[in-house]
Amino acid sequence: MLHTYIGGRSRKLGRSILTFSLPPILTCIGSTSHCRGICYGVKGGQAFLTRALKNTRNLIATKKPNFVERMARAIENAVRFGKVRAFRIHVVLL
Numbered sequence: 001m002l003h004t005y006i007g008g009r010s011r012k013l014g015r016s017i018l019t020f021s022l023p024p025i026l027t028c029i030g031s032t033s034h035c036r037g038i039c040y041g042v043k044g045g046q047a048f049l050t051r052a053l054k055n056t057r058n059l060i061a062t063k064k065p066n067f068v069e070r071m072a073r074a075i076e077n078a079v080r081f082g083k084v085r086a087f088r089i090h091v092v093l094l
């Protein structure tokens with residue numbers, strides 16, 4: 001079963017924008033040591049263990065063979081029922 005955390009209760013983005021995030025640094029292809037040293041994705045709310053666990057769980061889910069199908073269905077259902085107006089991937093908010 002696909003266990004992902006699709007967020008949608010961000011104070012900054014609003015409830016109608018769903019989000020799906022991955023762990024910072026680990027998933028930043030091509031990042032430099034300077035970039036990793038100042039990354040705001042590892043500070044603030046992103047540094048909490050619960051957030052890190054959700055993002056890691058999402059990363060693991062992306063490796064599943066049915067990930068794209070399941071994620072597309074989840075987004076389609078949210079749109080169909082009028083719960084969302086946008087979907088943002090890899091969100092890092094302070």
